[in-house]
């Protein structure tokens with residue numbers, strides 16, 4: 001029977017787990033094992049039990065598929081400057097290859113850098129490798145992610161996000177401190193990885209001593225090989241067991257619900273101790289919601305079912321909590337991992353036997369026409385679906401439950417995910433390349449070129465922000481902005497704050513906007529209190545940016561008190577991150593010789609400085625309470641979490657657009673239309689900002 005939204009409505013949103021609401025699956029096919037030879041990873045774990053932790057780790061290392069190819073791989077690296085390494089996820093590429101190279105002496109004259117598309121992967125993999133090497137994280141083995149450098153002079157194996165290595169080019173254009181660069185998870189084709197390809201390919205020519213490894217989890221490595229002048233492809237045969245693929249009989253209207261029901265179905269019908277469950281969801285909020293529902297439902301079932309250990313994992317999950325997903329599951333329980341796409345190839349969790357795949361991912365999309373970028377929940381590609389299924393067959397035969405039909409799979413899913421460079425705003429990359437002295441972007445050696453319209457749009461934006469002059473050269477402002485590891489508008493806001501004498505407030509705001517995780521929490525039983533506490537920061541009808549600054553400052557005034565955070569329903573962890581980021585931004589201000597100055601309560605100065613960067617993101621109120629963007633008219637709405645969501649000011653600028661049920665603007669501030677002409681006369685004309693809109697406000701809410 002279908003468990004759709006109708007049923008949920010009838011029950012008034014009650015998620016009680018009812019058995020006759022089971023989701024029926026059709027067993028469709030078996031994804032065959034690539035090679036089932038060799039002992040299962042779990043077996044060797046079993047055998048090595050009883051040894052000391054360190055010995056056990058060494059035994060684990062020897063049991064990985066890549067281990068049998070150690071010598072051959074080292075030989076290939078010795079003989080060739082560039083090697084493409086292909087191996088199934090979990091074969092040991094990320095954790096082992098840098099260690100092999102280190103053991104073989106490649107770190108005598110430089111370090112090994114290994115890039116990851118995701119922060120969590122860089123952190124967790126480096127932690128694992130430091131354990132395997134018996135060293136302290138941050139010493140010989142370290143990691144570097146934006147706003148967090150956990151490495152030192154001693155570091156010889158450095159895991160980092162691809163974006164961080166890109167930034168290192170700014171300070172060290174030939175990467176002379178590196179002897180090896182491994183561009184890992186190349187199949188993910190993130191924007192930074194794609195740009196790195198071009199840069200490392202170029203420096204390899206002038207640095208014959210530099211070794212390059214490009215590693216990927218998919219078999220489609222020929223493209224990489226062709227790009228790197230026919231570099232040899234080194235294959236690590238995987239060890240994958242058959243995975244049974246199941247499809248739903250009909251499309252599921254509510255995939256979150258369907259995923260939860262399926263997880264519970266598996267849990268109660270399969271013997272405990274036979275394997276864990278991995279569920280792919282699209283983001284933190286969805287994962288938190290699923291966690292809550294699962295907890296509630298299992299609690300309701302009491303001792304009727306075995307223990308279910310719920311482990312969330314997403315990019316912004318605090319480090320202490322990340323470790324939980326790697327802990328072995330007790331025989332008397334089952335683990336259910338609720339993960340974003342991060343578990344598709346970046347992280348390997350042992351013991352997964354069941355994969356639940358709703359078929360969606362949160363992906364950036366970009367319209368070069370309007371210059372608008374939004375995060376969209378989008379169907380995955382066939383390649384992704386198969387990677388996900390493969391996660392079930394690593395330690396033994398597994399099962400994958402696709403919450404879509406086999407018809408959907410065959411006919412609706414694209415073969416491959418479109419590389420990020422073709423669906424994103426290129427402002428940041430163009431600024432980075434320009435500051436590296438790469439002016440001819442059209443002829444940059446892209447593995448897949450971005451759409452010309454996106455490049456032009458980026459140039460147009462950078463020109464509008466006065467980053468580039470008419471000749472396309474970096475201006476003084478642009479040079480300063482390039483020092484900040486932030487999106488161009490955010491760094492423009494900081495650099496512009498010098499003129500408005502509010503750099504102190506601006507770096508707090510920029511830091512708060514860069515945390516990446518939510519600032520507030522809203523416990524179910526105390527929602528009213530939480531909302532009241534939040535609205536306190538909006539006194540005087542200020543916008544979200546100023547509220548962010550007030551929050552930061554109030555916390556600072558209490559000497560960064562944790563108690564204060566509790567009382568105000570604010571996540572202390574997010575605040576600590578904001579403080580770290582702010583400290584770094586303050587250091588960068590000094591570097592670009594901008595004095596830290598406070599506007600001393602002049603809120604208009606702050607709003608003007610924001611407008612001088614965010615003027616392209618301007619929207620104006622419509623009669624029906626929605627907004628229209630000014631430059632390329634499109635209907636948008638203020639996100640309900642904004643402090644201005646009820647107030648509906650006539651003119652606003654927004655920080656970002658997110659599409660969920662509607663196209664929402666997040667983090668908005670009210671502006672005066674005349675400021676637009678003031679800060680961007682080259683971008684707006686008087687007629688654009690004439691206040692011809694209706695004077696009547698919806699729902700009787702007048703302008704303040």
Ligand code: CDP
Pocket residue numbers: 064087088089090091092093094095096124125128326345346348349350
């Ligand atoms: O890079 P690849 O997917 O080929 O594999 P890997 O990340 O090097 O992982 C090899 C093995 O190391 C995994 O199967 C895990 O057993 C283990 N590992 C871990 O326990 N904790 C981590 N944070 C990363 C890897």
Ligand code: MG
Pocket residue numbers: 090093094095184185345346
């Ligand atoms: Mg890996």
